[in-house]
Amino acid sequence: MDQENKKSKSSKRPIGFNPFWLYAFLLILILVTSLFSSLNNTADISWLTFKTTMLDAHDVKKVVVVNKQTAEIYIRTDRLSDSKYQSINTSKFNISGIPNYSLEIGSIESFENKMEQAQKDFKEDELVEVFYENRTSLINLLSWIFPIILLLIFWMLLFRRSGKGGLGPGSILNFGKSTAKLTNRDVKSKVTFKDVAGLEEAKIEIMEIVDFLKNPDTYTKLGAKIPKGVMLVGPPGTGKTLLARAVAGEAQVPFFSLSGSEFVEMFVGVGASRVRDLFKQAKEKAPSIIFIDEIDAIGRARGKANALQSNDERENTLNQLLTELDGFGTNTGVIVLSATNRADILDKALLRPGRFDRHIYLELPTKQEREAIFQVHLKPVTKGSDVDVPLLASLTPGFSGADIANMCNEAALIAARKIKKEVGQEDFMEARDRIVGGLERKGKLISPKEKRIVAYHEAGHAVVSWYLENVESLVKVSIIPRGKSLGAAWYLPEEHQIITKPQFTDRICAALGGRAAEEVVFNEISSGALDDLEKVTKQAYSMVAYYGLDEDLGPVSFYDSTGENERLLGKPYSEYLGKRIDEEVIELITSEYERAKALLEKYRPQLEELAQLLLKQEIVDEKDLERILGKRLNDTMPV
Template sequence: MSIPFRGLLWIGLGAILLFIGYNMYQISSRLPERSYSTFLDDLTDGDIVQVIITDGVITGTDSEDRRFTTYAPDLSTLLPLLRRHEVEIITKPSSQSSGFIRDLLLVLLILGGWMIFGTRKSRQSLQFARTKTYQRNRHNLPRVSFEDVAGISEAREELQEITAFLRDPAKFGALGGRIPKGVLLQGPPGTGKTMLAKAIAGEASVPFYSLGGSDFVEMFAGLGASRVRELFGEAKKHAPCIIFIDEIDAIGGKRAAQYRSGSNDEREQTLNALLVEMDGFTSHETVIVVAATNRPDILDSALLRPGRFDRRITLTLPDIRGRQKILEVHSGHVAIGSSVDFSVIAKGTPGFSGAELANLVNEAALLAARKGKTMVDLTDFEEAKDKIIMGLERKSVVISEKARRLTAYHEAGHAVLAIMLPETDPLHKITIIPRGQALGLTQQLPFDEQLTYSRTYLVNRIKILLGGRLAEELVFGQLSTGASNDLQTVSRIAYRLVCHFGMSSQIGPLACSDATDQPDGDGFTWRRSEQTRREVDMEIRTIVQTCYQEAKDLLEKNSTFLHMLAEALLVQETLDHEEVDIIHRCYLNHHREEQKKWAIVPT
């Protein structure tokens, strides 16, 4: 019969109190100590009446009936002195009872603590899965519908069939249809995977069990598998329902292809339990597993086969129409001014995920509240967007006039090439106000969504990135560290242009990146020779150097435009695309006047 945890707790508490009480009693009953030399003086003066000797420890009584203790180093010389002064001598054998009691209490204390700790850990390991699984039930989650999910209309339509089945299973069963057992939502972070899973449960009005993949992996061996069984067992009791596993790649990663030391680890046991539970659904158990991940490439193939995750729905970053709908949804509880046009904001936020757009609305509302406004207007959204993209404005930083001029020409070099080169994204804004870690920024925004990029676009992108370094070299005759981030991006684009996209005439249409040195999902392995590596490096260097020279020639040809933009930046600090267009038209008019002056206008 096992002792309840509460009983063990009381036993341990009693042992602690006994141990403390016994030691306090020993301290309170201890006699005052007297030095051995003082004892000998008192003995010579005849003040000692009685002594009790126990293993060299002397407990004495003086003539005033005061008791004390001392220690005799040599009893053979002390006993004649005691007899000479007629002191009553009492000897006692050594007593081990006090030490035994103290040791016994200490052992009981340690044993009780071990029993309490061990029992508590055992209870935790047995109940850990149940605790985390049942914490989040349908009663604790706010109702979410498909109306709350915007920007992913295709995925929403795909999942409405599952919602309809959960509402009326008999309708599909009458025709012999079988609802998918599992749905895998894959896509970049912030694209609405978790929100979409909640919307399925909200629309179908069924229980919704949610856990993260990392919640199944603990320090106790076998606990993850136990938690999986507990979760599915509870879900079957409340079918029809939905089990949502966020970041399933934490437990669903690819298993070792062959036996290795420690291959049967906690994660693999948890994955095996998950595979067994997903296969164990009977026809009358309407339990749908919805999982989310942004790393579908590392998931185990057994997890992705039909019968487990029958459907794989890819969520992508929203397009311009999707971004507009997302902004409208998240702005529903915000006081929006009449000047706000969400189509304009959506156009200026390419590449933003749903979570980033929600953050944009929140930042705009906070900025408006900080300024004491009653409505959020377009300028608040623009400022919030600049804060998210470029970082917080550093108003307190002190910049010398030389560094400020260098930054102005650097950003103007980017802008000139962005305007003069074809197939580039339109210029949106130039600023030399320090934000984040950058002293300035040239921002380009595309008119339309781009799903593919031409070689001309990528090459011109390299030239634009090199424009800042070239402007510093042409105007000041020296280089600075301000182009370090630009050079990193240039190297990355040139590398991918050659090794990923096969756009090099020298290398040809081959994917020869280092990533393919490892076998892919189909077992294909590409191993680059040293000669191929050298050819790749030479081709990347050739592309960058060619872009550098062509961009330099273009900047030298339009040096007047470069100076005009830089001087305007030094005065205004920030130029939007309309102001840059005005300066560009002035430059073109000036250029035509110069041509007329020298009579070189083409016929």
């Protein structure tokens, strides 16, 4: 029975179109045409041969002029047995209706004159009849039909591969359609608000929108209106996209998600068409949420920079997006979420109330928030009993949520590499050092002289920073090459919302301690302080030109929070003021450099002892630093 059912099912299957039948038909057509042309391939002769050999001998039956170009010559049947026509009988099929010879006539007038002159002495019954015909050759017809057929076959194959005959979602005919991924209410996202740690204020505002979609009566009875758009702004890795995924998991409404770059294509008008199609789909499934990640790809400010372009596809897409967000059309029940880390370059019309009513700023997490983020990412990790989460949070200032996730993963990889059953505190410290400084390169060979210079350089950083009041606590010093650096001094950075002038100057002095130690000990300097000098120069220019901390220039700032000065070719201050800024920066750096050398001269014995210990064991921790340099009065290390 099963076999009979299978046979009946297979017999009922519709027979689809097989392109190989079309290929076979075209091949047969070409073969038949070539065979017909070979049969009809008459011998070409000249006018002189035609006149002297055939016409004067009265052997011509008739002449047919085809398309005013070629004369087809038919020989009388009773004369074909003549020896001069034997080549026709041997090389051609003796088929009636096929001309024996052909002649290019040039023009009809010339041919008619020649025929008249050649037959002026002929009797009336000996005159040769001339017929005129207009024909369409099958070969000529195929010469322009065949390329069209090939083009049609190409498009058919392209459509079949791109989306089931050109009508599927991947077809090129749908390049103007929205590419947003739809998450229906039936498909529950794995990410919820419980998985988002350290963003309590942002979650409260986002949860309010989700609650409005679930219980709109609670808000509308008081006359409240839900924000049309919410802009998530923050540095990379702070959880903007994660927060949007949590919204998709919590909201029981259709959720459309896509990237801003998906709107812009090489085809003109595609971006605007996709925006229209996206909002059309969202309105049909309202209430719904649209999430546009990296909206700065299409939301850049419109200005003079684009004035020279006759047709800017990105600007057209932005105009359509502005219209859809707050135009004459209604977007009832459609909420737009967007994320960017470059809010300063967005168009002002995009950020105004009525389009994106609410701006949620996600900053780098604080110590308490980092501790909560560690707790989330440590759940799948088999951690040891010695793992101190508060200490890890203290040792990772400036880390984003993505950095913390990467640190937990690196620690697990390091423990697995050591064939350990648990991930210990030491593994997390190694993972932190690798993320901040790079991979250890113990196999990198350096000469003893260079190693000695590096040891005194790092010892100079340690000594100067140890005796400065406003420098973070020193954790350890190492001369093991890591990443691009040959050594490093590890500090425990403190979290500050504002920085005072003494803190700026002490940090500059500590950064110059390595170069100062080289000059004090070796009476020469090297290129090893490149990274230190880069940081010092940037800090000094920030103090003078941005923060107004210079006494001579006074409280002036040339910081541009809008980003408009980036488009200017010149600087926002005069040449005279620029010269004064350069002079003040040089004076500031030079004075701090001399201060660092004075400290090293004062504590020269401690510098020598620390450098020798580094050459001996390559890493010096906090206990050895306290033994050599003494107890710091402003030590802020956690107990």
